[in-house]
Amino acid sequence: EIVLTQSPGTLSLSPGERATLSCRASQNVENNYLAWYQKKPGQPPRLLIDDAFRRAIGIPDRFSGSGSGTDFTLSITRLEPEDFAVYYCQQCATSPLTFGGGTRVEIK
Amino acid sequence: EVQLVESGGGLVQPGGSLRLSCVHSGLSSSSYWMSWVRQAPGKGLEWVAIIKQDGSDIHYAASVKGRFTISRDNAKNSVYLQMSSLRVEDTAVYFCAGGDGWTSSDWGQGTLVTVSS
Numbered sequence: 001e002i003v004l005t006q007s008p009g010t011l012s013l014s015p016g017e018r019a020t021l022s023c024r025a026s027q028n029v030e031n032n033y034l035a036w037y038q039k040k041p042g043q044p045p046r047l048l049i050d051d052a053f054r055r056a057i058g059i060p061d062r063f064s065g066s067g068s069g070t071d072f073t074l075s076i077t078r079l080e081p082e083d084f085a086v087y088y089c090q091q092c093a094t095s096p097l098t099f100g101g102g103t104r105v106e107i108k
Numbered sequence: 109e110v111q112l113v114e115s116g117g118g119l120v121q122p123g124g125s126l127r128l129s130c131v132h133s134g135l136s137s138s139s140y141w142m143s144w145v146r147q148a149p150g151k152g153l154e155w156v157a158i159i160k161q162d163g164s165d166i167h168y169a170a171s172v173k174g175r176f177t178i179s180r181d182n183a184k185n186s187v188y189l190q191m192s193s194l195r196v197e198d199t200a201v202y203f204c205a206g207g208d209g210w211t212s213s214d215w216g217q218g219t220l221v222t223v224s225s
Contacts, residue, residue: 001170033210033211039147039153043217044216044217044218045153045203045212045215046215047211050211056213086152090155090211092210092211093210095158096155096167096168096169096170097143097155097158098155099155101152102153
């Protein structure tokens with residue numbers, strides 16, 4: 001099983017600042033099948049990025065994904081108030097599919 | 109627009125069974141995989157199971173293998189999760205999700221399953 005470790009656990013930032021979230025895999029994620037989701041309380045997860053860098057339909061360009069192999073990054077430039085949430089990475093290359101533990105982006 | 113609507117959640121005693129349903133509409137892809145993902149209270153997301161469009165390929169998380177069964181009825185636009193031998197630790201909001209391939213681009217609102225005596 002591929003274990004995904006997200007860091008930091010919590011990121012305290014102000015609106016307008018840049019957020020950089022890390023997702024590290026215990027082994028190579030084939031074809032970089034790595035997705036990022038945003039999760040808010042009482043709402044379902046929202047797909048932001050798939051295949052490590054491809055923005056999902058309707059996702060603003062302030063969200064970007066990068067990385068390959070075992071190290072992946074989600075960047076959010078110029079945080080908007082609605083961006084404060086928990087973010088999860090998921091590897092979709094190998095069964096069992098697995099999620100990281102999440103990074104909470106909170107208002108400083 | 110794809111819509112997914114879950115139902116079937118509720119309170120069940122440890123050792124009991126429950127069947128979740130997910131009705132989908134608006135699918136345009138012929139290669140649409142369907143998943144169940146859960147989130148226990150105060151915890152992160154946990155992938156549970158996935159099934160291919162034609163039901164020919166199925167995978168489970170180790171934590172549910174042998175106790176949960178995912179299935180689908182394409183004539184009814186539905187996916188199911190039959191849960192047996194339920195444990196307290198299975199308490200969670202269960203989301204139905206789907207997409208082309210294993211990434212889930214579409215999600216339902218979730219249904220709460222509580223396992224308690």
